[in-house]
Amino acid sequence: MRRSLLFIPGNTPRMLMNASDLHSDSIILDIEDSVLPEEKDSARILIGNAIKMLDYSKCEIFIRINSIDTDFWKDDLIHLVPLKPKCFVIPKVDSFGDISIIDEFIREIENSINCESNSIGLIPIIETALGVENAYSIAKASKRVKGLLLGAEDLTYDLRCIRTKNGIEISYSRSRLVIAARAAGIEAYDTPYTDLLDEEGLINDAQYARSIGFSGKAAISPSHIGVINKIFSPNDDEIKNALEIINAVTSPDNEGYGVIKLNGKMIDKPVIQRAVQIIENAKELGILKE
Amino acid sequence: MNSAIISYPSKAGSFERGDALVEIFPNESGIDIILNSTAISQYGNSISALVNKVLMEYGIKNIRIIINDNSALDFALRSRVETAIIRSSKQRL
Numbered sequence: 001m002r003r004s005l006l007f008i009p010g011n012t013p014r015m016l017m018n019a020s021d022l023h024s025d026s027i028i029l030d031i032e033d034s035v036l037p038e039e040k041d042s043a044r045i046l047i048g049n050a051i052k053m054l055d056y057s058k059c060e061i062f063i064r065i066n067s068i069d070t071d072f073w074k075d076d077l078i079h080l081v082p083l084k085p086k087c088f089v090i091p092k093v094d095s096f097g098d099i100s101i102i103d104e105f106i107r108e109i110e111n112s113i114n115c116e117s118n119s120i121g122l123i124p125i126i127e128t129a130l131g132v133e134n135a136y137s138i139a140k141a142s143k144r145v146k147g148l149l150l151g152a153e154d155l156t157y158d159l160r161c162i163r164t165k166n167g168i169e170i171s172y173s174r175s176r177l178v179i180a181a182r183a184a185g186i187e188a189y190d191t192p193y194t195d196l197l198d199e200e201g202l203i204n205d206a207q208y209a210r211s212i213g214f215s216g217k218a219a220i221s222p223s224h225i226g227v228i229n230k231i232f233s234p235n236d237d238e239i240k241n242a243l244e245i246i247n248a249v250t251s252p253d254n255e256g257y258g259v260i261k262l263n264g265k266m267i268d269k270p271v272i273q274r275a276v277q278i279i280e281n282a283k284e285l286g287i288l289k290e
Numbered sequence: 291m292n293s294a295i296i297s298y299p300s301k302a303g304s305f306e307r308g309d310a311l312v313e314i315f316p317n318e319s320g321i322d323i324i325l326n327s328t329a330i331s332q333y334g335n336s337i338s339a340l341v342n343k344v345l346m347e348y349g350i351k352n353i354r355i356i357i358n359d360n361s362a363l364d365f366a367l368r369s370r371v372e373t374a375i376i377r378s379s380k381q382r383l
Binding site: 012013014016017041042045046048049050052053054 | 302303306307308309362363364365366368369370372373376377
Protein backbone atom coordinates (compact mmCIF):
# COMPACT_ATOMS: atom_id res chain seq x y z
CA MET A 1 0.00 0.00 0.00
CA ARG A 2 1.10 3.52 -0.72
CA ARG A 3 -0.61 5.53 2.03
CA SER A 4 1.96 8.29 2.48
CA LEU A 5 4.27 10.07 0.03
CA LEU A 6 6.74 12.41 1.71
CA PHE A 7 8.53 15.17 -0.21
CA ILE A 8 12.24 15.43 0.66
CA PRO A 9 14.30 18.40 -0.62
CA GLY A 10 16.80 16.92 -3.05
CA ASN A 11 19.75 19.16 -2.25
CA THR A 12 19.71 18.84 1.54
CA PRO A 13 21.94 15.99 2.76
CA ARG A 14 20.57 16.12 6.31
CA MET A 15 17.05 15.39 5.04
CA LEU A 16 18.18 12.72 2.59
CA MET A 17 20.14 10.76 5.17
CA ASN A 18 17.19 10.32 7.52
CA ALA A 19 14.46 9.92 4.91
CA SER A 20 14.06 6.16 5.15
CA ASP A 21 13.46 6.30 8.91
CA LEU A 22 10.42 8.57 8.71
CA HIS A 23 7.88 5.72 8.21
CA SER A 24 6.57 7.09 4.93
CA ASP A 25 5.56 4.38 2.47
CA SER A 26 7.17 6.39 -0.33
CA ILE A 27 9.61 9.27 -0.36
CA ILE A 28 9.66 11.81 -3.18
CA LEU A 29 13.19 13.15 -3.64
CA ASP A 30 12.56 16.57 -5.08
CA ILE A 31 14.57 18.43 -7.71
CA GLU A 32 11.77 20.84 -8.58
CA ASP A 33 10.46 23.54 -6.25
CA SER A 34 12.82 22.88 -3.33
CA VAL A 35 15.99 23.28 -5.44
CA LEU A 36 17.22 26.59 -6.82
CA PRO A 37 17.83 26.69 -10.60
CA GLU A 38 21.59 27.06 -10.13
CA GLU A 39 21.67 24.00 -7.85
CA LYS A 40 19.83 21.50 -10.08
CA ASP A 41 23.14 19.90 -11.14
CA SER A 42 24.19 19.54 -7.53
CA ALA A 43 20.87 17.97 -6.51
CA ARG A 44 21.02 15.39 -9.31
CA ILE A 45 24.45 14.25 -8.15
CA LEU A 46 23.46 14.27 -4.48
CA ILE A 47 20.28 12.26 -5.10
CA GLY A 48 22.24 9.82 -7.25
CA ASN A 49 24.83 9.17 -4.56
CA ALA A 50 22.16 9.02 -1.85
CA ILE A 51 20.34 6.26 -3.74
CA LYS A 52 23.59 4.37 -4.36
CA MET A 53 25.11 4.75 -0.90
CA LEU A 54 22.25 4.99 1.63
CA ASP A 55 19.81 2.28 2.69
CA TYR A 56 16.33 3.16 1.43
CA SER A 57 14.99 -0.39 1.66
CA LYS A 58 12.22 0.63 4.09
CA CYS A 59 10.41 2.80 1.54
CA GLU A 60 9.81 3.28 -2.16
CA ILE A 61 11.89 5.90 -3.93
CA PHE A 62 10.21 8.42 -6.21
CA ILE A 63 11.93 11.42 -7.78
CA ARG A 64 10.12 14.64 -8.69
CA ILE A 65 11.79 16.07 -11.76
CA ASN A 66 11.28 19.51 -13.26
CA SER A 67 8.31 20.15 -15.54
CA ILE A 68 8.60 19.90 -19.30
CA ASP A 69 8.27 23.65 -19.75
CA THR A 70 11.71 24.08 -18.13
CA ASP A 71 15.25 23.55 -19.42
CA PHE A 72 15.96 20.97 -16.69
CA TRP A 73 13.74 17.94 -17.19
CA LYS A 74 15.83 16.21 -19.86
CA ASP A 75 19.02 16.47 -17.82
CA ASP A 76 17.06 15.23 -14.79
CA LEU A 77 16.03 12.10 -16.65
CA ILE A 78 19.38 11.51 -18.36
CA HIS A 79 21.08 11.56 -14.98
CA LEU A 80 18.44 9.75 -12.92
CA VAL A 81 16.81 7.08 -15.12
CA PRO A 82 19.89 4.81 -14.68
CA LEU A 83 19.19 4.82 -10.92
CA LYS A 84 15.84 3.13 -11.61
CA PRO A 85 13.58 4.84 -9.07
CA LYS A 86 10.18 3.24 -8.60
CA CYS A 87 8.50 6.27 -10.21
CA PHE A 88 9.19 9.73 -11.49
CA VAL A 89 6.76 12.34 -10.22
CA ILE A 90 6.02 14.80 -13.02
CA PRO A 91 4.81 18.30 -12.09
CA LYS A 92 2.32 20.44 -13.99
CA VAL A 93 1.06 17.79 -16.36
CA ASP A 94 -1.64 19.32 -18.53
CA SER A 95 -2.30 16.74 -21.19
CA PHE A 96 -1.81 13.30 -22.67
CA GLY A 97 0.96 14.79 -24.83
CA ASP A 98 3.09 15.80 -21.83
CA ILE A 99 3.19 12.20 -20.65
CA SER A 100 3.85 10.86 -24.15
CA ILE A 101 6.91 13.11 -24.49
CA ILE A 102 8.33 12.01 -21.15
CA ASP A 103 7.46 8.34 -21.73
CA GLU A 104 9.31 8.36 -25.06
CA PHE A 105 12.35 10.14 -23.64
CA ILE A 106 12.62 7.66 -20.76
CA ARG A 107 12.30 4.79 -23.24
CA GLU A 108 15.20 6.15 -25.29
CA ILE A 109 17.37 6.30 -22.17
CA GLU A 110 16.29 2.81 -21.07
CA ASN A 111 17.21 1.43 -24.50
CA SER A 112 20.58 3.17 -24.49
CA ILE A 113 21.56 1.63 -21.16
CA ASN A 114 19.93 -1.78 -21.69
CA CYS A 115 17.43 -1.12 -18.91
CA GLU A 116 14.18 -3.07 -18.91
CA SER A 117 11.50 -1.06 -20.73
CA ASN A 118 8.60 0.35 -18.74
CA SER A 119 10.21 -0.65 -15.45
CA ILE A 120 9.96 2.92 -14.16
CA GLY A 121 6.53 4.34 -13.37
CA LEU A 122 5.14 7.85 -13.61
CA ILE A 123 3.01 9.83 -11.16
CA PRO A 124 1.72 12.97 -12.90
CA ILE A 125 0.86 15.88 -10.62
CA ILE A 126 -2.44 17.44 -11.65
CA GLU A 127 -2.15 21.08 -10.62
CA THR A 128 -3.77 23.16 -13.34
CA ALA A 129 -7.34 23.59 -14.49
CA LEU A 130 -6.39 22.05 -17.84
CA GLY A 131 -4.81 19.11 -16.06
CA VAL A 132 -8.01 18.48 -14.10
CA GLU A 133 -10.06 18.62 -17.30
CA ASN A 134 -7.69 16.12 -18.96
CA ALA A 135 -7.15 13.88 -15.94
CA TYR A 136 -8.53 10.68 -17.47
CA SER A 137 -6.56 10.95 -20.72
CA ILE A 138 -3.43 11.73 -18.67
CA ALA A 139 -4.08 8.64 -16.55
CA LYS A 140 -4.41 6.53 -19.72
CA ALA A 141 -1.50 8.14 -21.59
CA SER A 142 1.03 5.41 -20.79
CA LYS A 143 1.31 2.08 -19.02
CA ARG A 144 3.90 3.77 -16.85
CA VAL A 145 1.29 5.98 -15.16
CA LYS A 146 0.67 4.37 -11.76
CA GLY A 147 -1.30 7.12 -10.06
CA LEU A 148 -2.42 10.75 -10.18
CA LEU A 149 -1.36 13.22 -7.49
CA LEU A 150 -3.32 16.39 -6.84
CA GLY A 151 -1.31 19.58 -6.35
CA ALA A 152 -3.68 22.04 -4.74
CA GLU A 153 -1.39 25.03 -4.25
CA ASP A 154 -0.66 25.58 -7.95
CA LEU A 155 -4.18 24.53 -8.85
CA THR A 156 -5.85 27.15 -6.67
CA TYR A 157 -3.51 29.76 -8.11
CA ASP A 158 -4.61 28.69 -11.58
CA LEU A 159 -8.27 28.70 -10.50
CA ARG A 160 -7.80 32.19 -9.06
CA CYS A 161 -9.21 31.21 -5.70
CA ILE A 162 -7.96 31.18 -2.14
CA ARG A 163 -6.68 27.92 -0.64
CA THR A 164 -8.68 27.22 2.51
CA LYS A 165 -8.39 24.69 5.31
CA ASN A 166 -11.72 23.05 4.54
CA GLY A 167 -10.71 22.65 0.90
CA ILE A 168 -14.10 23.51 -0.57
CA GLU A 169 -12.36 25.20 -3.51
CA ILE A 170 -10.74 21.88 -4.55
CA SER A 171 -13.65 19.56 -3.83
CA TYR A 172 -14.59 19.18 -7.51
CA SER A 173 -10.96 18.63 -8.54
CA ARG A 174 -10.48 16.00 -5.86
CA SER A 175 -13.55 14.06 -6.94
CA ARG A 176 -12.68 14.42 -10.60
CA LEU A 177 -9.16 13.14 -9.97
CA VAL A 178 -10.34 10.08 -8.05
CA ILE A 179 -12.88 9.17 -10.73
CA ALA A 180 -10.33 9.64 -13.54
CA ALA A 181 -7.74 7.53 -11.75
CA ARG A 182 -10.14 4.74 -10.81
CA ALA A 183 -11.64 4.68 -14.30
CA ALA A 184 -8.11 4.20 -15.63
CA GLY A 185 -7.38 1.49 -13.07
CA ILE A 186 -4.69 3.41 -11.20
CA GLU A 187 -4.27 5.04 -7.77
CA ALA A 188 -5.19 8.56 -6.64
CA TYR A 189 -3.10 10.54 -4.14
CA ASP A 190 -4.28 13.64 -2.33
CA THR A 191 -2.50 16.96 -2.06
CA PRO A 192 -0.37 17.73 1.04
CA TYR A 193 -1.90 19.55 4.00
CA THR A 194 0.32 22.57 4.34
CA ASP A 195 -0.42 23.85 7.87
CA LEU A 196 2.27 22.08 9.85
CA LEU A 197 0.90 23.11 13.25
CA ASP A 198 -2.75 22.10 12.79
CA GLU A 199 -3.07 18.38 13.49
CA GLU A 200 -6.86 18.48 13.76
CA GLY A 201 -7.02 20.11 10.34
CA LEU A 202 -4.73 17.42 8.93
CA ILE A 203 -6.92 14.67 10.39
CA ASN A 204 -10.09 16.17 8.92
CA ASP A 205 -8.41 16.72 5.54
CA ALA A 206 -7.01 13.18 5.33
CA GLN A 207 -10.28 11.58 6.50
CA TYR A 208 -12.17 13.47 3.82
CA ALA A 209 -9.67 12.41 1.16
CA ARG A 210 -9.96 8.78 2.15
CA SER A 211 -13.76 8.97 2.29
CA ILE A 212 -13.98 9.99 -1.37
CA GLY A 213 -11.59 7.31 -2.62
CA PHE A 214 -8.00 8.54 -2.45
CA SER A 215 -5.52 5.74 -1.70
CA GLY A 216 -2.99 7.94 0.04
CA LYS A 217 -1.84 11.46 0.68
CA ALA A 218 1.34 13.41 0.03
CA ALA A 219 3.09 15.27 2.86
CA ILE A 220 5.65 18.03 3.12
CA SER A 221 6.49 17.33 6.77
CA PRO A 222 7.59 14.09 8.46
CA SER A 223 5.33 15.08 11.36
CA HIS A 224 2.29 14.33 9.15
CA ILE A 225 3.24 10.77 8.26
CA GLY A 226 1.88 9.05 11.38
CA VAL A 227 -1.57 10.60 11.01
CA ILE A 228 -1.72 9.90 7.27
CA ASN A 229 -0.65 6.27 7.66
CA LYS A 230 -3.22 5.70 10.38
CA ILE A 231 -6.11 7.25 8.46
CA PHE A 232 -5.32 5.42 5.22
CA SER A 233 -5.01 2.04 6.98
CA PRO A 234 -8.02 -0.17 7.70
CA ASN A 235 -9.21 0.52 11.25
CA ASP A 236 -10.32 -2.08 13.84
CA ASP A 237 -14.04 -1.69 13.11
CA GLU A 238 -13.51 -2.03 9.35
CA ILE A 239 -11.42 -5.18 9.81
CA LYS A 240 -13.92 -6.71 12.26
CA ASN A 241 -16.80 -5.98 9.90
CA ALA A 242 -14.88 -7.36 6.90
CA LEU A 243 -14.07 -10.61 8.74
CA GLU A 244 -17.73 -11.02 9.73
CA ILE A 245 -18.76 -10.61 6.10
CA ILE A 246 -16.23 -13.14 4.83
CA ASN A 247 -17.19 -15.61 7.57
CA ALA A 248 -20.85 -15.18 6.69
CA VAL A 249 -20.48 -15.67 2.94
CA THR A 250 -18.23 -18.70 3.36
CA SER A 251 -20.54 -20.32 5.89
CA PRO A 252 -22.17 -23.55 4.63
CA ASP A 253 -25.52 -22.09 5.74
CA ASN A 254 -25.27 -19.45 3.02
CA GLU A 255 -23.99 -21.66 0.23
CA GLY A 256 -25.79 -21.05 -3.07
CA TYR A 257 -27.08 -17.58 -2.17
CA GLY A 258 -25.91 -14.61 -4.26
CA VAL A 259 -27.09 -12.13 -1.66
CA ILE A 260 -27.24 -12.69 2.09
CA LYS A 261 -28.18 -10.65 5.14
CA LEU A 262 -25.83 -9.85 8.01
CA ASN A 263 -26.87 -7.80 11.04
CA GLY A 264 -29.84 -6.50 9.07
CA LYS A 265 -27.74 -5.35 6.09
CA MET A 266 -27.67 -6.74 2.58
CA ILE A 267 -24.37 -8.35 1.61
CA ASP A 268 -23.79 -8.62 -2.13
CA LYS A 269 -20.82 -8.76 -4.49
CA PRO A 270 -19.38 -5.21 -4.09
CA VAL A 271 -19.68 -5.43 -0.31
CA ILE A 272 -17.82 -8.75 -0.37
CA GLN A 273 -15.16 -7.34 -2.71
CA ARG A 274 -14.65 -4.38 -0.37
CA ALA A 275 -14.34 -6.73 2.61
CA VAL A 276 -11.73 -8.82 0.78
CA GLN A 277 -9.78 -5.69 -0.08
CA ILE A 278 -9.82 -4.46 3.53
CA ILE A 279 -8.53 -7.82 4.76
CA GLU A 280 -5.82 -7.91 2.09
CA ASN A 281 -4.72 -4.40 3.02
CA ALA A 282 -4.72 -5.24 6.72
CA LYS A 283 -2.57 -8.31 6.06
CA GLU A 284 -0.16 -6.34 3.86
CA LEU A 285 0.29 -3.79 6.64
CA GLY A 286 0.76 -6.48 9.29
CA ILE A 287 -2.36 -5.36 11.19
CA LEU A 288 -3.97 -8.74 10.58
CA LYS A 289 -2.01 -12.00 10.62
CA GLU A 290 -2.50 -14.64 7.92
CA MET B 291 35.32 8.75 -16.73
CA ASN B 292 37.79 10.85 -18.76
CA SER B 293 40.51 12.83 -17.03
CA ALA B 294 39.35 16.23 -15.87
CA ILE B 295 41.61 19.25 -15.77
CA ILE B 296 40.77 21.88 -13.22
CA SER B 297 40.88 25.08 -15.22
CA TYR B 298 38.60 27.28 -13.15
CA PRO B 299 37.79 27.74 -9.49
CA SER B 300 34.41 26.42 -8.45
CA LYS B 301 32.49 25.35 -5.41
CA ALA B 302 29.58 23.20 -4.30
CA GLY B 303 27.66 22.44 -1.12
CA SER B 304 26.98 24.49 1.97
CA PHE B 305 27.87 25.00 5.63
CA GLU B 306 24.59 23.41 6.75
CA ARG B 307 24.76 20.53 9.21
CA GLY B 308 25.27 17.25 7.38
CA ASP B 309 26.80 19.04 4.40
CA ALA B 310 30.21 20.25 3.27
CA LEU B 311 31.25 23.32 1.32
CA VAL B 312 33.86 22.23 -1.20
CA GLU B 313 35.99 24.78 -3.04
CA ILE B 314 38.45 23.82 -5.74
CA PHE B 315 41.17 25.76 -7.54
CA PRO B 316 43.66 25.07 -10.33
CA ASN B 317 47.02 23.90 -9.01
CA GLU B 318 50.27 23.69 -10.96
CA SER B 319 51.57 20.51 -9.45
CA GLY B 320 50.01 17.90 -7.24
CA ILE B 321 47.02 17.55 -4.97
CA ASP B 322 46.65 19.90 -2.00
CA ILE B 323 43.79 19.06 0.33
CA ILE B 324 42.89 21.54 3.05
CA LEU B 325 40.39 20.11 5.48
CA ASN B 326 38.40 22.14 7.98
CA SER B 327 36.18 19.91 10.07
CA THR B 328 34.83 19.78 13.60
CA ALA B 329 35.58 16.07 13.53
CA ILE B 330 39.05 16.27 12.02
CA SER B 331 40.72 14.13 14.68
CA GLN B 332 38.09 11.42 14.35
CA TYR B 333 37.34 11.41 10.61
CA GLY B 334 40.11 13.47 9.01
CA ASN B 335 41.88 10.47 7.51
CA SER B 336 38.73 8.90 6.10
CA ILE B 337 37.60 12.22 4.62
CA SER B 338 40.97 12.69 2.92
CA ALA B 339 40.88 9.11 1.65
CA LEU B 340 37.42 9.62 0.15
CA VAL B 341 38.45 12.90 -1.51
CA ASN B 342 41.57 11.27 -2.98
CA LYS B 343 39.46 8.38 -4.27
CA VAL B 344 37.06 10.73 -6.07
CA LEU B 345 39.93 12.74 -7.54
CA MET B 346 41.51 9.53 -8.80
CA GLU B 347 38.22 8.41 -10.38
CA TYR B 348 38.09 11.69 -12.30
CA GLY B 349 41.78 11.42 -13.22
CA ILE B 350 42.69 14.67 -11.48
CA LYS B 351 46.33 15.05 -10.62
CA ASN B 352 46.62 18.76 -10.02
CA ILE B 353 44.18 20.52 -7.75
CA ARG B 354 43.88 22.62 -4.62
CA ILE B 355 40.76 21.59 -2.74
CA ILE B 356 39.33 23.09 0.43
CA ILE B 357 36.80 20.99 2.34
CA ASN B 358 34.71 22.80 4.95
CA ASP B 359 32.98 19.86 6.56
CA ASN B 360 29.99 20.07 8.87
CA SER B 361 29.48 16.38 9.69
CA ALA B 362 28.78 15.33 6.10
CA LEU B 363 28.32 11.63 5.43
CA ASP B 364 30.28 10.01 2.59
CA PHE B 365 27.44 10.36 0.05
CA ALA B 366 27.24 14.10 0.65
CA LEU B 367 30.99 14.71 0.66
CA ARG B 368 31.47 12.67 -2.52
CA SER B 369 28.60 14.54 -4.19
CA ARG B 370 29.96 17.97 -3.36
CA VAL B 371 33.44 17.09 -4.62
CA GLU B 372 32.01 15.63 -7.84
CA THR B 373 29.79 18.68 -8.39
CA ALA B 374 32.67 21.09 -7.90
CA ILE B 375 34.85 19.11 -10.33
CA ILE B 376 32.15 18.95 -12.99
CA ARG B 377 31.31 22.62 -12.62
CA SER B 378 34.97 23.54 -12.93
CA SER B 379 35.71 21.41 -15.92
CA LYS B 380 32.52 22.63 -17.64
CA GLN B 381 31.38 19.10 -18.37
CA ARG B 382 27.69 18.73 -19.01
CA LEU B 383 25.72 16.36 -16.79
